[in-house]
Amino acid sequence: MTISKSLFPAAAGFAGAMLLATTAIAQQPAAATPLADRYRPAATRLLAAALSDSSAYNRLARLTDTFGHRLSGSASLEAAIDWILAEMKRDGLENVRGERAMVPHWVRGEESATLVSPRPYRLHMLGLGRSVGTAPRGITAAVMVVGSFDEFAKRQAEAKGKIVLFDAPFVSYGETVRYRGAAASTAARAGAVAALIRSVASNSMQNPHTGAMSYDTTIARIPAAALSVEDAMMLHRMSDRGDKTVMTLKMGAQTLPDAPSRNIVAEIVGSGKPDEVVVLGGHIDSWDVGQGAMDDGGGSVAAWEAVRLIEQLGLKPRRTIRVVLWTNEENGSRGGLAYRDTHSAELEKHVMAMESDNGVFQPLGYRIGGSDSAIAIGRDIASLLSSIGATNVVAGGPEADVEPLFERGVPAVSLAVDGTRYFWYHHSEADTMDKLNPREMAQCVALMAVMAYIVADMPGTMGRAPKP
Amino acid sequence: MTISKSLFPAAAGFAGAMLLATTAIAQQPAAATPLADRYRPAATRLLAAALSDSSAYNRLARLTDTFGHRLSGSASLEAAIDWILAEMKRDGLENVRGERAMVPHWVRGEESATLVSPRPYRLHMLGLGRSVGTAPRGITAAVMVVGSFDEFAKRQAEAKGKIVLFDAPFVSYGETVRYRGAAASTAARAGAVAALIRSVASNSMQNPHTGAMSYDTTIARIPAAALSVEDAMMLHRMSDRGDKTVMTLKMGAQTLPDAPSRNIVAEIVGSGKPDEVVVLGGHIDSWDVGQGAMDDGGGSVAAWEAVRLIEQLGLKPRRTIRVVLWTNEENGSRGGLAYRDTHSAELEKHVMAMESDNGVFQPLGYRIGGSDSAIAIGRDIASLLSSIGATNVVAGGPEADVEPLFERGVPAVSLAVDGTRYFWYHHSEADTMDKLNPREMAQCVALMAVMAYIVADMPGTMGRAPKP
Numbered sequence: 035m036t037i038s039k040s041l042f043p044a045a046a047g048f049a050g051a052m053l054l055a056t057t058a059i060a061q062q063p064a065a066a067t068p069l070a071d072r073y074r075p076a077a078t079r080l081l082a083a084a085l086s087d088s089s090a091y092n093r094l095a096r097l098t099d100t101f102g103h104r105l106s107g108s109a110s111l112e113a114a115i116d117w118i119l120a121e122m123k124r125d126g127l128e129n130v131r132g133e134r135a136m137v138p139h140w141v142r143g144e145e146s147a148t149l150v151s152p153r154p155y156r157l158h159m160l161g162l163g164r165s166v167g168t169a170p171r172g173i174t175a176a177v178m179v180v181g182s183f184d185e186f187a188k189r190q191a192e193a194k195g196k197i198v199l200f201d202a203p204f205v206s207y208g209e210t211v212r213y214r215g216a217a218a219s220t221a222a223r224a225g226a227v228a229a230l231i232r233s234v235a236s237n238s239m240q241n242p243h244t245g246a247m248s249y250d251t252t253i254a255r256i257p258a259a260a261l262s263v264e265d266a267m268m269l270h271r272m273s274d275r276g277d278k279t280v281m282t283l284k285m286g287a288q289t290l291p292d293a294p295s296r297n298i299v300a301e302i303v304g305s306g307k308p309d310e311v312v313v314l315g316g317h318i319d320s321w322d323v324g325q326g327a328m329d330d331g332g333g334s335v336a337a338w339e340a341v342r343l344i345e346q347l348g349l350k351p352r353r354t355i356r357v358v359l360w361t362n363e364e365n366g367s368r369g370g371l372a373y374r375d376t377h378s379a380e381l382e383k384h385v386m387a388m389e390s391d392n393g394v395f396q397p398l399g400y401r402i403g404g405s406d407s408a409i410a411i412g413r414d415i416a417s418l419l420s421s422i423g424a425t426n427v428v429a430g431g432p433e434a435d436v437e438p439l440f441e442r443g444v445p446a447v448s449l450a451v452d453g454t455r456y457f458w459y460h461h462s463e464a465d466t467m468d469k470l471n472p473r474e475m476a477q478c479v480a481l482m483a484v485m486a487y488i489v490a491d492m493p494g495t496m497g498r499a500p501k502p
Numbered sequence: 503m504t505i506s507k508s509l510f511p512a513a514a515g516f517a518g519a520m521l522l523a524t525t526a527i528a529q530q531p532a533a534a535t536p537l538a539d540r541y542r543p544a545a546t547r548l549l550a551a552a553l554s555d556s557s558a559y560n561r562l563a564r565l566t567d568t569f570g571h572r573l574s575g576s577a578s579l580e581a582a583i584d585w586i587l588a589e590m591k592r593d594g595l596e597n598v599r600g601e602r603a604m605v606p607h608w609v610r611g612e613e614s615a616t617l618v619s620p621r622p623y624r625l626h627m628l629g630l631g632r633s634v635g636t637a638p639r640g641i642t643a644a645v646m647v648v649g650s651f652d653e654f655a656k657r658q659a660e661a662k663g664k665i666v667l668f669d670a671p672f673v674s675y676g677e678t679v680r681y682r683g684a685a686a687s688t689a690a691r692a693g694a695v696a697a698l699i700r701s702v703a704s705n706s707m708q709n710p711h712t713g714a715m716s717y718d719t720t721i722a723r724i725p726a727a728a729l730s731v732e733d734a735m736m737l738h739r740m741s742d743r744g745d746k747t748v749m750t751l752k753m754g755a756q757t758l759p760d761a762p763s764r765n766i767v768a769e770i771v772g773s774g775k776p777d778e779v780v781v782l783g784g785h786i787d788s789w790d791v792g793q794g795a796m797d798d799g800g801g802s803v804a805a806w807e808a809v810r811l812i813e814q815l816g817l818k819p820r821r822t823i824r825v826v827l828w829t830n831e832e833n834g835s836r837g838g839l840a841y842r843d844t845h846s847a848e849l850e851k852h853v854m855a856m857e858s859d860n861g862v863f864q865p866l867g868y869r870i871g872g873s874d875s876a877i878a879i880g881r882d883i884a885s886l887l888s889s890i891g892a893t894n895v896v897a898g899g900p901e902a903d904v905e906p907l908f909e910r911g912v913p914a915v916s917l918a919v920d921g922t923r924y925f926w927y928h929h930s931e932a933d934t935m936d937k938l939n940p941r942e943m944a945q946c947v948a949l950m951a952v953m954a955y956i957v958a959d960m961p962g963t964m965g966r967a968p969k970p
Contacts, residue, residue: 152568239927264932275564463708
């Protein structure tokens, strides 16, 4: 997951929704409704099929073990896409294809941050995505440590010629990711030569966390990197004690010309209203560390498996169900935009778009961006998931790839999951298979399958989403 | 902490004691006893002083930030010892000195483990302490993955010429650390060329964990290293799927001639029975990753601060209180042995030896190796700690540095602490200051100060410890 276009409101919405979802008092079971009654048999079959084995987990393990991480522009992303397309055809899905999208091609290169004073020490760092690099000899400069933008604003006269470290504690992703986005230009405006942040993470075992940053186009571009939480705190203590902190930062990062990539698309064509479409998916790209198992291999494979199960059970819906594994969510959102543009003429007939991008952890229910009636329908559907306790429905904004569709009136659904550990692993080497649990992932598959099938088959629709 | 000489019984005792301590139902408050009544005013003063500020935490932060990790034979260990000796003199402690001990001098050198097949990937690894290295070109060989010694025993005919990975899940430290100790010789006996283990850790964010291994002297020495939990599990999955796994292992490890080091010793000389001695301490050496903040800078500084507080409050005990910061606990236990040998003639008059080496986390009480009367006295003393909930006393064996004294009849006391996260950080890059909490550390200082002062001042003694 990244937080892209509408950076701060979406992030705050996300954090708020998660909090609500994880702390909400158990809702009263909804009284059985005609919709729930009608689809109870299908939901029961989908739940049983999803929970009968670990096929989703095993498929994700094969994907991540075989191809590793999948940054936009990389050979591993395109090889993973080729493999998934072939597997989807083998699964018997229809209209399997890659839809072209040109994506940013940022490469990390060799990088290091080494403390020179008060003692030699190789820091745990990761350059931030989109950052420029340094000259090969690196930048050697004194480090100025601040705890917040506010502190920096008061002390910015000290920043000239320095590497500025923003050692801001994690409050929430929406709040703290502002440092990742804006540290470089904030520091550069005051004459700094590079910017560092404390990794945006809610726990740490010396694993730095990368993610996208952005430059103010009116300000000089300076290199930007994240330190591990541990190392940022150590530099802060040294600075508070009055130690002279000097560092050499080397980053080989560069942005190459845009590269071709693809959104993966496959369908179950609707039996009655094939031109009306339910979209569900995740994003197949990842950062270039860890294996992108949680973010967002898990959401991608869960959506794919949900559609495979619907197909396998012979549940032919009236509308078309389309699984989309978006490319380039992490550093450009070009996949989500390309899908919107490629399918622009059909969007009026997109009745729902669902993305899983919070990790396929224990699901609690759904987050829905849409009209009141969309949320009411979501509650009906969630009532069918009481056997796995996933009946919570909260109102909230879309995931990044679905946002361009939501802005065009398509109701947006996300999975609400137990987010306790998401920001421990996010965008770091620790985003690996073992962080996920086969049964929790199977439950997420069930949530996606039940929602997608019912919305694709039910007599009415969720209506259009109000203007955000 | 390592588990040295009597490897398995001590480990099992440790794990058992921790479990008991963390799960025990709160004990009934002991009825006030003459001992508790007599020392309640002193205990109250020591608690108040320890909890009044973060001086212990700040001192440890200065130590670890300034000197970093402190492996036996390293310049940083000896520089840290010099600094502590100077600070102890400044604190007004008596007879401050370094007592010589020759220590093993193992150095890691450059090292890497790189997967060649099924895909190129740099694994997260740490060579195990005491291991031999490889030739500079490294060892390239197929990887044989097993889940246990039992599985290896059944399949050992496959091991010849291979790198054997023991991917054993963490059960308890005592149980699972057997792989770290014995993997190399077990694999070598069957003709393997190197041995790997899954890191001995109860949680992981791609941080491999080192620690001491040992060689069977009748078997060829082959290099041994730990992989991160994540990477070991990935190789296991690949192997289960039938992927051909080939790796290149390079390790520059070597064992140099023994180096001089020192146990740090300082005292408050007893006012009435100066030749009777209460020892308390931690070990000042660490592994060469992370900063050795938890293992065992924390125990070392807690013991030192406990003695400083007793001195500062003018609580002149009748017996001598001696703080000892042992060297080389991690890879040789030479500090503990040297203390025993240097003080051999005095050991009959050592009335207690206490070490903190489980992390200065939230204290629950004490673990005591000694006679029934020692445990009863421990319970009396612990009853004075009810304000911080640290009244649990369990019977259990000594920490490693105290073991040679315990074997000579000296009652051994350890801190029982919340061990939930100890094996997340242990012997890894993640053993850093931020894992500790100033208030919890201050509580550990209080536990050490109260126990040391009362046992040094009380009319009788704990008696001798029975033969282990």
